[in-house]
Amino acid sequence: MSPKQRPWTSQLADVSAGLWKIERIIRREIRQRAVTAWGGSWRQQCLNAGLTEKVLERATEEAYLAATSIKHLRDPLEWLSLGELLQLKDRTEIGDLGLNAAFWRRFGAQIMPIRNRLAHMRTLRPDDATNVVKWQRVLELRLLESGGSAVN
Numbered sequence: 001m002s003p004k005q006r007p008w009t010s011q012l013a014d015v016s017a018g019l020w021k022i023e024r025i026i027r028r029e030i031r032q033r034a035v036t037a038w039g040g041s042w043r044q045q046c047l048n049a050g051l052t053e054k055v056l057e058r059a060t061e062e063a064y065l066a067a068t069s070i071k072h073l074r075d076p077l078e079w080l081s082l083g084e085l086l087q088l089k090d091r092t093e094i095g096d097l098g099l100n101a102a103f104w105r106r107f108g109a110q111i112m113p114i115r116n117r118l119a120h121m122r123t124l125r126p127d128d129a130t131n132v133v134k135w136q137r138v139l140e141l142r143l144l145e146s147g148g149s150a151v152n
């Protein structure tokens with residue numbers, strides 16, 4: 001059965017897993033660029049002040065109870081939403097991850113509404129799973145196979 005023909009529970013699993021993998025791929029690429037740009041201080045340098053405060057607050061509420069600085073977090077990127085991750089591409093040191101602006105516009109136009117439907121417990125559309133699987137594969141081909149290992 002194609003993702004469009006599957007029952008909504010199967011589509012939910014496909015969309016959730018695919019979005020998770022997409023975020024992992026993008027985080028990995030941004031982390032690699034941040035480490036290259038800022039070395040050991042990448043945790044403190046890659047986020048702007050407002051985002052640093054949000055990340056520290058999220059992390060201390062959930063897992064890092066004693067953290068008082070972003071440098072106490074293993075990986076501050078883990079505490080960013082997909083939208084916040086995509087904003088990091090605006091940093092000159094991170095850049096477009098080797099993909100052009102038109103690519104990222106299409107990605108955002110197709111994936112962000114699906115991510116928002118899932119995050120806000122709204123009904124998924126029949127083609128959401130197909131679109132997520134497509135974009136996951138495109139990112140794997142364009143980012144991972146050109147420079148690293150796949151994310152499972």
